[in-house]
Amino acid sequence: MDGAEHQTRTRVIALAGNPNAGKTTLFNALTGLRHKVANYPGVTVERRSGRWTLGDAPAELVDLPGLYSLDATSMDEEIARDVLRGSPVSPVRPDAIVAVVDATNLERNLYLITQIIEHETPVVVALTMMDLFEEQGHVVDIELLSKGLGVPVIPVDARKGTGVSELADSVAGAVGTSQVLPAGLVAELSGEGSAVFARYRYISGLVQSAVKHNDVDAHRFSDRVDSVLTHKFWGLLVLLGILLMVFQAIFSWATLPMDLLEAGFGALGEGARSVLPEGIFADLVVDGVIAGVGGILVFLPQIILLFVFISILEDTGYMARAAFLLDRLMSRIGLHGKAFLPLISSFACAIPGIMATRTIEDRRDRLATIMIAPFMSCSARLPVYVLMIAAFFGGQTVFGFVSLGAVIMLGMYLLGIVVAIVVAFILKRTVLKAPTPPFMMELPPYRMPSVRTVLSNVLERAGLFVRRAGTVILAISIILWALAYFPRDGAAEPGTETVASDQLENSFAGRLGHAIEPAIEPLGYDWKIGVALIASFAAREVLVSTLSILYNVGGDADETDGLASALRDAKRPDGLPVWTPLTSISLMVFFVLAMQCMSTVAIVRRETNSWRWPLFMVVYMTILAYLGAFVTYQGGRLLGFS
Amino acid sequence: MKLSDMPAGSSGTVTSVDDSSRVGRRLSELGVVPGVRVSVIKHAPFGDPVEVRLLRYNLALRKEEAAVVEIDPASTNGRG
Numbered sequence: 001m002d003g004a005e006h007q008t009r010t011r012v013i014a015l016a017g018n019p020n021a022g023k024t025t026l027f028n029a030l031t032g033l034r035h036k037v038a039n040y041p042g043v044t045v046e047r048r049s050g051r052w053t054l055g056d057a058p059a060e061l062v063d064l065p066g067l068y069s070l071d072a073t074s075m076d077e078e079i080a081r082d083v084l085r086g087s088p089v090s091p092v093r094p095d096a097i098v099a100v101v102d103a104t105n106l107e108r109n110l111y112l113i114t115q116i117i118e119h120e121t122p123v124v125v126a127l128t129m130m131d132l133f134e135e136q137g138h139v140v141d142i143e144l145l146s147k148g149l150g151v152p153v154i155p156v157d158a159r160k161g162t163g164v165s166e167l168a169d170s171v172a173g174a175v176g177t178s179q180v181l182p183a184g185l186v187a188e189l190s191g192e193g194s195a196v197f198a199r200y201r202y203i204s205g206l207v208q209s210a211v212k213h214n215d216v217d218a219h220r221f222s223d224r225v226d227s228v229l230t231h232k233f234w235g236l237l238v239l240l241g242i243l244l245m246v247f248q249a250i251f252s253w254a255t256l257p258m259d260l261l262e263a264g265f266g267a268l269g270e271g272a273r274s275v276l277p278e279g280i281f282a283d284l285v286v287d288g289v290i291a292g293v294g295g296i297l298v299f300l301p302q303i304i305l306l307f308v309f310i311s312i313l314e315d316t317g318y319m320a321r322a323a324f325l326l327d328r329l330m331s332r333i334g335l336h337g338k339a340f341l342p343l344i345s346s347f348a349c350a351i352p353g354i355m356a357t358r359t360i361e362d363r364r365d366r367l368a369t370i371m372i373a374p375f376m377s378c379s380a381r382l383p384v385y386v387l388m389i390a391a392f393f394g395g396q397t398v399f400g401f402v403s404l405g406a407v408i409m410l411g412m413y414l415l416g417i418v419v420a421i422v423v424a425f426i427l428k429r430t431v432l433k434a435p436t437p438p439f440m441m442e443l444p445p446y447r448m449p450s451v452r453t454v455l456s457n458v459l460e461r462a463g464l465f466v467r468r469a470g471t472v473i474l475a476i477s478i479i480l481w482a483l484a485y486f487p488r489d490g491a492a493e494p495g496t497e498t499v500a501s502d503q504l505e506n507s508f509a510g511r512l513g514h515a516i517e518p519a520i521e522p523l524g525y526d527w528k529i530g531v532a533l534i535a536s537f538a539a540r541e542v543l544v545s546t547l548s549i550l551y552n553v554g555g556d557a558d559e560t561d562g563l564a565s566a567l568r569d570a571k572r573p574d575g576l577p578v579w580t581p582l583t584s585i586s587l588m589v590f591f592v593l594a595m596q597c598m599s600t601v602a603i604v605r606r607e608t609n610s611w612r613w614p615l616f617m618v619v620y621m622t623i624l625a626y627l628g629a630f631v632t633y634q635g636g637r638l639l640g641f642s
Numbered sequence: 643m644k645l646s647d648m649p650a651g652s653s654g655t656v657t658s659v660d661d662s663s664r665v666g667r668r669l670s671e672l673g674v675v676p677g678v679r680v681s682v683i684k685h686a687p688f689g690d691p692v693e694v695r696l697l698r699y700n701l702a703l704r705k706e707e708a709a710v711v712e713i714d715p716a717s718t719n720g721r722g
Contacts, residue, residue: 069671073664107697108673194661196670204677204721213698222700223683232687328688331704337691438665438707439691440672443700582667 011065011175012092013052014114014426015372017100018109020317020444022128022158025263026100027063027451029158030167035063037460045079046358054172068108070115074361084119095175097123098167103133103140103155104445106211107203113149114199117181122174125153126167137214144210150182159450162249192638222317222445230321237626239325242318243344246475257301265294283485284478292477295539297466299349299386299599302379304462306345306352313341315449319359320441327439334428336360336437339369346376347413350600354607362437368427370607371617374600375420377413377592380540384591387544388584391564397527398576408585416592419624464606476598480538484509500549509534523590523629524583526572537596580642586633594625643715645680645694646708648666648680653681654713666710673697674711698722 017023031050038047045065052061064083065076072078086093094175099116101109125146133140146153152170158161159173184205188198228234269290276282313319319341325338340359346353353373360366390407396404428434484507504510513531520530528550536543544563551566570578595601595618604614648654652720661667673696674680683693683700691704 069668071667071671073668076662105697105699108699111654111671113674143654194670196661197675200670200673200675200678226684226693230684230686237689324686324691324693327702327704328686328690437667439667439670439702439704440707441702442672443693443702445700 011054011057012062013054013171014057014062014094014097014121015100016064016080016084016097016112017066018068018105018112019100020442021066021100021102021105021109023063023066023100024453025059025124025450026098026128026156026158028450028456029161031061033452033456033459035456035460037464040079045075052168053454054168054175057172057326059171061098067112069112069190075363076361084116084121086121086291095140096171097121098171099123099125099151101125101127101153102129103127103138104129104136106140106207107200110149110203110207111199114185114203115150115181117151118150120178122177122179123151124167124170124174124450125149125151126163127153127155128158130155131157137199139212140197141210145206148206148210149184149185149565150180181544221324221442225446226321226443229318230324235321235325238333239322242313242322246344248308249305249309250259253302256325258298261298261300262294265290265297268294280485280488284481287485288478288481289474291472292481292538294540295477299351300462300465302348304458306348306356307458307461308454310341310345310352310356311454312449314359314457315447315453317444317446319469320443323441324443331436333424334436335424336362336365337371337439339365343373343376346373346378349378349380350374350376350597351465351603352461354465354600354603357607362434364428364432364434365609367613368424370604370613372420372424373426374595374597374617374621375416375423375593377416378540378597381412381455381591383541383544385412385588386574387547387567388588391579392584393568393579394564397512408588412592415589419593419628423624426502452539465603476538476602480509480535482536483507483512501551504546504638522634523626524580524586524633526578528578529583529587533590536591537594538598540591540596543591582636582641585636586629589632590625590629592625593621593628595621643713644709645682645711645713646692646705646712648682648715650682650684650692652715653679653718654715655717656711657681657714657717658712660710663710665707669703669707672701674701676678677720679718679722680711680713 013430015023015027026046027050029493030052034119035048039045040047048063050061050063052059062083064080067074067080069079070077070081070084072081083094084097099112101111113123113125116149127140127142142155144155152174154163154167154170156167158164185199185202188202189195191198213587219315228298229238272290273282273286276285315323319338322341325337330337330339332476339357342353342356342360344353345356350373353376354370357366357369357373360369385408389408393404393408398404398407484504486508487506488503505513509531510527512534513527513529516530516534517527520533525533528547530549532543532546535546547567548563551570567579568577572578601614602619604617605611608614643654645656653692656674658676659670659674661670671706678696680696681695683695686701686702689705691702692708693700694708695701
């Protein structure tokens with residue numbers, strides 16, 4: 001590469017268009033699977049960009065959020081408008097704009113084009129869905145359309161790759177020119193009345209002259225499918241079936257890879273232990289870094305599976321139908337129909353659930369959904385419920401045949417849902433108060449999902465999660481490890497269980513447990529539960545392993561049984577049992593309501609682009625958890641339970 | 643008559659949209675403008691939202707949003 005080439009700045013090309021116009025498919029076809037994802041400064045809108053080439057020159061293609069108009073009603077549209085105009089969030093004004101237009105939905109797609117061409121930046125229209133358009137028997141005069149808009153119009157088929165090089169040539173030719181508004185449009189806009197109506201009048205005239213539409217309506221296929229999928233009864237049944245399948249996948253199909261990952265990290269830890277010289281460094285690497293990060297990366301298979309499903313549901317057009325079916329229910333608590341899926345996903349894990357709230361355009365709606373997602377009982381709470389139920393309610397039944405454990409478990413799930421509804425209701429009327437955002441949403445025709453789109457989406461989400469695990473979560477794991485590790489008393493013989501529990505009692509974490517004992521006594525907890533609570537603020541399932549250490553029940557295999565009996569037998573200094581059924585219920589209630597997951601906090605920080613919301617979440621959920629456990633324990637005692 | 647009052651299976655031509663409201667403005671940007679033909683396809687399970695078809699695409703909107711659109715059910719020659 002010579003010096004002259006270095007001097008030419010990389011061209012920045014913006015990709016704009018309506019949602020569902022084939023923008024993402026085209027972006028992936030032009031740039032491949034490697035994208036850079038960052039946030040626009042100060043906001044939560046993602047800036048996705050990739051490398052493209054215009055002839056020989058490299059270019060950066062920036063994928064703008066899908067939008068219907070430049071008259072910013074949402075954060076996404078505001079950002080897109082700012083980028084197109086070259087204002088502060090995007091210091092570099094794009095050299096050209098590729099505007100994606102769906103040929104089968106021409107008039108509405110052209111509305112945005114009539115706004116984009118008002119700015120100086122040169123525009124090239126990429127006409128997508130031409131195969132479908134021709135299949136439906138419509139004919140378009142590309143030249144007439146191009147003349148009427150005053151921009152080049154290039155038909156492209158991103159899936160087959162046709163038209164892609166013509167598009168690049170056309171964009172290369174357009175760079176450096178200045179966009180001019182067609183005279184006919186200027187004339188319409190200068191008239192009295194609504195500019196929106198004027199634009200549509202111009203578009204209508206243009207489409208009538210340039211397009212011959214076949215009058216046979218080709219949308220019938222989707223309508224026929226929808227006669228089942230959005231049917232008042234069958235539609236809900238199918239939705240339930242799909243949710244069940246997603247759940248099944250997350251809970252059971254992910255088990256094998258999760259077990260493998262867990263075993264892999266275990267082996268890695270042992271390997272590191274055998275290679276490293278014994279001492280603090282080995283302990284840090286094995287118990288801090290490998291155990292901490294491994295414990296989080298174990299969730300990766302669930303996250304990948306969930307995003308495979310979400311991407312397929314989005315890409316086929318089904319997601320819009322699910323929102324259509326459920327909007328009535330969701331809007332009662334002040335949320336959008338689109339909030340349903342992220343919340344359901346949160347039953348597996350709040351992290352992918354929170355990442356999935358991106359489909360909700362309204363910022364306040366999205367925040368409210370994020371704030372309640374952690375109340376859905378996630379898979380990390382299961383080990384806690386299982387231990388408590390096994391220890392205190394095992395083998396008991398109600399009405400002679402229903403397992404009491406199952407009833408309690410269901411109760412915990414319901415408690416989370418009810419609290420979530422109440423909190424959403426309150427948030428939407430206080431801190432996140434806003435008029436109910438409009439629902440208006442296109443129900444796009446059903447399409448086969450594109451493997452490339454699904455793959456790129458999954459890779460992107462998984463990548464973001466892994467990067468989190470590598471940074472914030474790693475740091476927090478080390479801090480928590482240190483709290484439980486220091487100070488050391490040198491006399492201890494390493495390796496024996498008794499020593500491990502003494503060490504933990506003496507550590508900073510143990511001292512903290514003692515220190516908070518007065519505060520948690522009204523909840524029915526002693527200092528050991530305090531230590532376990534502190535440790536489980538990193539991740540809920542840590543409660544089980546911490547209690548195992550404190551009660552000297554070693555071994556990872558079948559630790560639930562041994563631990564359960566140890567908990568039942570534990571006595572206070574006065575001889576009364578430490579744990580009662582009521583204590584266990586109080587603890588479960590605490591776990592339903594408390595924000596004990598550093599990964600979730602880290603993800604909320606990323607998704608809201610501020611520390612304010614994750615901190616708010618930790619504080620209000622901890623207060624709720626304390627109050628909930630307090631009411632449970634004290635109320636239970638008043639009612640005569642022990 | 644208001645778009646929100648139209649039963650499933652009926653159609654008509656848009657006569658006016660209150661585009662001074664945020665909802666009306668958004669709807670008109672989506673192509674719900676005077677002279678356009680709109681047909682009501684169905685209502686969601688709990689009676690709301692409603693799915694309509696216009697300009698060769700399907701749009702879902704809540705009834706309270708559909709209430710800002712006036713339709714002439716007798717006029718069948720709107721743009722489709």
